[in-house]
Amino acid sequence: xxxxxxxSSLTTALARLLIFPGLLFAVPAAWFFLWVERKxxxxxxxRIGPPFMQPFFDFIKLLGKDSPQRxxxxxxxxxxxxxxxxxxxxxxxxxxxxxxxRGGFEGDLILLLALLELPSMCIIAAGFSSGSIFGEIGSAxxxxxxxxxxxxxxxxxxxxxxxxxxxxxxxxxQLPASPLRWLGIAAILVCLPAKLHLNPFSLxxxxxxxxxxxxxxxxxxxxxxxxxxxxxxWVAATGLVATLIAPAFTLWWVAALVFVAxxxxxxxxxxxxxxxxxxLQIDTTVRFYWQCTLFFxxxxxxxxxxxxxxx
Amino acid sequence: xxxxxxxxCYSRRHSPWLFHMNSGSCxxxxxxxxAALSPRYDAEQLGVRLxxxxxHADILCVTxxxxxxxxxxxxxxxxxxxxxxxxxxxxxxxxxxxxxxxSRTLAGPLNKxxxxxxxxxxxxxxxxxxxxxxxxxxxxxxxxxxxxxxADVAPEIVGDPGGNxxxxxxxxxxxxx
Numbered sequence: 001x002x003x004x005x006x007x008s009s010l011t012t013a014l015a016r017l018l019i020f021p022g023l024l025f026a027v028p029a030a031w032f033f034l035w036v037e038r039k040x041x042x043x044x045x046x047r048i049g050p051p052f053m054q055p056f057f058d059f060i061k062l063l064g065k066d067s068p069q070r071x072x073x074x075x076x077x078x079x080x081x082x083x084x085x086x087x088x089x090x091x092x093x094x095x096x097x098x099x100x101x102r103g104g105f106e107g108d109l110i111l112l113l114a115l116l117e118l119p120s121m122c123i124i125a126a127g128f129s130s131g132s133i134f135g136e137i138g139s140a141x142x143x144x145x146x147x148x149x150x151x152x153x154x155x156x157x158x159x160x161x162x163x164x165x166x167x168x169x170x171x172x173x174q175l176p177a178s179p180l181r182w183l184g185i186a187a188i189l190v191c192l193p194a195k196l197h198l199n200p201f202s203l204x205x206x207x208x209x210x211x212x213x214x215x216x217x218x219x220x221x222x223x224x225x226x227x228x229x230x231x232x233x234w235v236a237a238t239g240l241v242a243t244l245i246a247p248a249f250t251l252w253w254v255a256a257l258v259f260v261a262x263x264x265x266x267x268x269x270x271x272x273x274x275x276x277x278x279x280l281q282i283d284t285t286v287r288f289y290w291q292c293t294l295f296f297x298x299x300x301x302x303x304x305x306x307x308x309x310x311x
Numbered sequence: 312x313x314x315x316x317x318x319x320c321y322s323r324r325h326s327p328w329l330f331h332m333n334s335g336s337c338x339x340x341x342x343x344x345x346a347a348l349s350p351r352y353d354a355e356q357l358g359v360r361l362x363x364x365x366x367h368a369d370i371l372c373v374t375x376x377x378x379x380x381x382x383x384x385x386x387x388x389x390x391x392x393x394x395x396x397x398x399x400x401x402x403x404x405x406x407x408x409x410x411x412x413x414s415r416t417l418a419g420p421l422n423k424x425x426x427x428x429x430x431x432x433x434x435x436x437x438x439x440x441x442x443x444x445x446x447x448x449x450x451x452x453x454x455x456x457x458x459x460x461x462a463d464v465a466p467e468i469v470g471d472p473g474g475n476x477x478x479x480x481x482x483x484x485x486x487x488x
Contacts, residue, residue, distance in 0.1 A: 038355070042353070042355060045350055046350040047350045047353040047355060047356075048353055048355075048356050049353075049355055049356070050355050050356065050358060051325070051356070051358070053325075054325070054326065054358055056322075057321070057322040057325045057326040057358060058322075058326045058328075058358070058360075060318060060319060060322035061319070061322040061323050061325075061326045061369070064319045064322070064323065064395075065369075065393050065394070065395070066393040066394045066395075067393070068366075068393065134364075207363050208361075208363050210363075211363040211364045212362070212363040212364040212367065215364070215367070216363070216364045216366065217364075217366060218366060218367075219366040219367060219393045220393055223366075223367060
């Protein structure tokens with residue numbers, strides 16, 4: 001039985017997934033962030049950098065390239081991974097509570113984290129199913145990296161959620177930020193370069209070192225989908241941080257504007273860090289996350305639990 | 312559909328991704344390619360990206376006089392680039408084998424093995440000549456679409472038309488012959 005209530009919540013969900021902050025907003029935003037990243041790196045190196053529409057041209061050009069014919073189930077899987085990655089990243093963007101009090105449910109933070117993790121799982125699977133030795137090296141690095149940074153990333157999110165008694169994104173966006181939340185945000189920001197494969201943690205796709213890592217065998221439209229999923233990951237990951245930082249506004253357009261501005265600032269920050277650093281070795285990276293950062297994350301969770309006990 | 316084709320042509324011209332291949336070069340031209348990507352010449356303004364995998368590339372940049380060892384590798388890598396694709400021969404070596412002419416270790420010049428679209432003669436060519444060659448190749452790419460390369464079309468020669476190669480004094484008109 002379809003009641004008007006279910007119908008309206010369904011349309012809201014669809015609107016969030018497809019229009020704002022879903023696909024219709026997220027795809028141009030993904031291209032824009034990819035451009036900002038390349039432009040910021042170029043400016044830091046004293047170059048002029050690519051024109052504004054560059055990621056869009058790259059995408060269209062890749063769509064028009066010949067695509068490889070791969071027989072059997074392996075070929076089918078290789079076609080499927082980028083599509084799964086794009087839909088997961090788009091779903092993660094759709095969950096962001098940019099417009100307050102429109103949809104959202106208790107526990108959507110957990111779903112968002114799961115969806116954010118899916119593209120990196122797809123990258124690991126893609127590298128191994130491509131059968132290329134460079135793909136396999138890249139996938140192994142991605143797997144090791146994701147085990148390292150995810151512990152810190154999840155503990156940081158957990159400390160934020162535990163200190164504010166909720167796993168709902170819109171509730172977290174409404175509540176004022178506590179000092180503990182800032183600690184959590186700092187921990188998330190430390191994890192983002194690894195999540196987005198940026199310097200100094202650009203190990204899985206290490207350009208020129210292991211060719212293109214897991215993407216080595218991809219070409220044409222499939223590669224275009226990977227580029228898009230990478231852009232959408234940018235939007236989702238920076239959007240999550242922007243949601244946690246942004247103060248609550250009653251006017252929806254002010255909230256949306258502040259959200260976009262904060263995302264832009266985070267992209268700029270990450271790009272500047274990426275262009276100012278060189279790639280670390282994999283064991284240095286793992287040691288960095290397990291020895292230096294984990295301590296703070298565990299401290300944050302313990303503090304959050306104590307605060308909860310007191311309150 | 313017509314609009315889509317126009318957009319595709321425009322995108323192809325504005326986003327040439329390179330794969331750089333050395334077929335026994337002395338490293339002179341390779342350094343000039345790197346210089347073309349550096350802040351002074353900034354090839355990224357044209358949308359150029361140096362790719363790690365030939366599967367991602369549109370334009371294959373080949374340097375060197377093509378040694379016997381390199382022939383199979385060149386053919387393999389040329390096959391790994393998906394169409395539409397273009398080949399730019401950078402330096403005098405892949406065009407004429409340059410000072411190494413008649414060497415028994417060489418199987419060059421390059422256009423004996425794969426179809427070449429643009430020659431950039433010079434020993435080494437200047438980075439701006441390389442950029443001009445890449446831009447020409449991107450135009451050829453846009454016009455070609457997904458049709459296979461035609462062998463009987465005369466390749467483009469870019470750079471200083473009257474200039475002679477510093478090491479062997481061959482002129483760019485000799486390259487054409």
